[in-house]
Amino acid sequence: MSTPKKFMQVFDRLYAAYGPQQWWPGDTPFEIMVGAVLTQNTSWTNVVKGIENLKANQALDPQAIVDTHAKRLAKWLTPVGYFNVKARRLKNYCTWYLHAGQFEELAKQDTHTLRESLLSVNGVGPETADDILLYAFDRPVFVIDAYTRRLFSRLAYVSEAEKYESLRASFENKLQKQNDKVRLFNEYHALIVNHAKYFCKTKPACEHCCLKTQCQY
DNA sequence: AACCAGGAGACAT
DNA sequence: ATGTCTCATGGT
Structure with missing residues (x-):
């Protein structure tokens, strides 16, 4: 259904909008x-x-x-x-x-x-x-949280009902060919959380606003 | 003033 | 296996 390319396009748009996130907040x-x-x-x-x-x-x-x-x-x-x-x-x-x-x-x-x-x-x-x-531990695992579910189900890349392990496997599979997955997954999850500040507040949410820097709907 | 936040476990069905 | 409840402060 969704191609690996689409998952990288979302990342690219988020990265272009917000830049590197320097996660996780914490010294040790x-x-x-x-x-x-x-x-x-x-x-x-x-x-x-x-x-x-x-x-x-x-x-x-x-x-x-x-x-x-x-x-x-x-x-x-x-x-x-x-x-x-x-x-x-x-x-x-x-x-x-x-x-x-x-x-x-x-x-x-x-x-x-x-x-x-x-x-x-x-x-x-x-x-x-x-x-x-x-x-x-700098391991290449893709973190699934409520924001990840919300964003990608609104984009219709995944279904809301999909379970944690299934989603994680799906993301890791789609991004399998990328190099330096630890850095990619690190930035990706951080960017999604940062982007959540700009999620559409209307209910139900519009389907297309969730990747704009500022939702105007 | 309701509503939600970077979930997880206990418990009933 | 799949729902429902609880935990609790602080910001909008």
Whole structure:
């Protein structure tokens, strides 16, 4: 149905409109991992405040997070929203992360093994896992999020009902022949998220406005 | 003042 | 396998 060329044309238009995005916002792989968990169904501006709180308490560290009582952790995560679940999820993640030997050991694993291991953590679903794989471990996986679904279903390149794994496989397949997929996937997902600011606000959305820099409808 | 944000898990059907 | 509910603050 949609050709690989179309998927690159969308990328080219987004890149031409917005330029390189310099993702993921975060200084270290671990900070990226924390951000990936905290941003679940949450705006990034809220996540920043939570990460600032962690930093201010010397708690942007896996051992510190494991050692911090959930109640105290949740308090730091207040501005993030879902602070009780996310405190629990962060602790789950950090327990796994420390047990697995942190970045150095995990970086030795092949992408599939690492992905399955990430998904075994309670609180890490497919999108969070792929955020971490792409942005912390530089693996060529295409992240599917709500914006990706919305944009490409509005463009009628995919159906709204398509499931996560199917979409991911589809995107990765369409872009298989591109070189430097890590960089491409990195920019592509970031551009889609950035572009979401300009999504058509009308309901139902018009089908053709979603790739214009400024929707005038 | 409703509505949504860079999802995921528990649970019922 | 597929729906529905819950989690929660902050910005429009």
